[in-house]
Amino acid sequence: MIKIALPKGEIQESVKNFLAARGLDISGYRRDARAYGSGTGAIFSKQFRERDIPIQVSIGNYALGLCGSNWVAEHLAQYPKAEIMNLRTLDIPAGFMCVCCAASEPEGTTAKILSRLTLRGPVRIATQFPGLAEEFALRRRLPDFRIFHLWGAAEAYPPEGSELALLCVRDERFVAENGLRMMERLFPCSVSLIANSALFEKDKLAPVLNKLV
Numbered sequence: 001m002i003k004i005a006l007p008k009g010e011i012q013e014s015v016k017n018f019l020a021a022r023g024l025d026i027s028g029y030r031r032d033a034r035a036y037g038s039g040t041g042a043i044f045s046k047q048f049r050e051r052d053i054p055i056q057v058s059i060g061n062y063a064l065g066l067c068g069s070n071w072v073a074e075h076l077a078q079y080p081k082a083e084i085m086n087l088r089t090l091d092i093p094a095g096f097m098c099v100c101c102a103a104s105e106p107e108g109t110t111a112k113i114l115s116r117l118t119l120r121g122p123v124r125i126a127t128q129f130p131g132l133a134e135e136f137a138l139r140r141r142l143p144d145f146r147i148f149h150l151w152g153a154a155e156a157y158p159p160e161g162s163e164l165a166l167l168c169v170r171d172e173r174f175v176a177e178n179g180l181r182m183m184e185r186l187f188p189c190s191v192s193l194i195a196n197s198a199l200f201e202k203d204k205l206a207p208v209l210n211k212l213v
Helices: 012-021 051-057 069-078 110-119 130-139 172-177 202-212
Strands: 002-005 037-040 042-049 064-068 084-102 123-127 145-149 164-171 181-198
Touching: 002 051, 002 202, 012 181, 037 164, 042 051, 051 064, 051 069, 051 181, 064 084, 069 110, 069 130, 069 181, 084 110, 084 202, 110 123, 123 130, 130 145, 130 164, 130 172, 130 181, 145 164, 145 202, 164 172, 164 181, 164 202, 172 181
Parallel strands: 002 042, 002 064, 123 145, 123 164
Antiparallel strands: 037 042, 064 181, 084 164, 084 181
């Protein structure tokens, strides 16, 4: 049986439509489902939060998974040798990653803003993506920084709770509405089809891969 991890939440309906359009109408995969796991023929699927899917795939609990590319990037930032391979990036947008400061912060280039912030003390970064936050801080050569690992709502932290917020947003309007200003746009996010590299065998996964890849 082929085990596939499917996302709950915002992208669930888009993923469900994608699967159905390719002949994989997985029973039980809906928002109001009481049971998060279901089997259909040779396929067993279970619903997870997106952030958990790269973990489930990398440790081999599931051979395949669908989730935002930002969560794949975050997992690989923390665990570069994780047994994950990206099979396909789907045409399902999932926002973009960015680093924001408070809108009240004087304008300037990213380098100038960071230079001002470092003079005040440790630069605090609020985020659900600590691995990507650390990569950003090291790439920007911040001499002293703190990362606040959150479960959500990083946009609420600047300026009192943190100097920066690293987050995934749907559009720039969200940034402005939350009293922030985009300082650096990191990368666009789309839904990725991932596989466990150790379990990846095209012949055994053919019933699913022939429809998805």
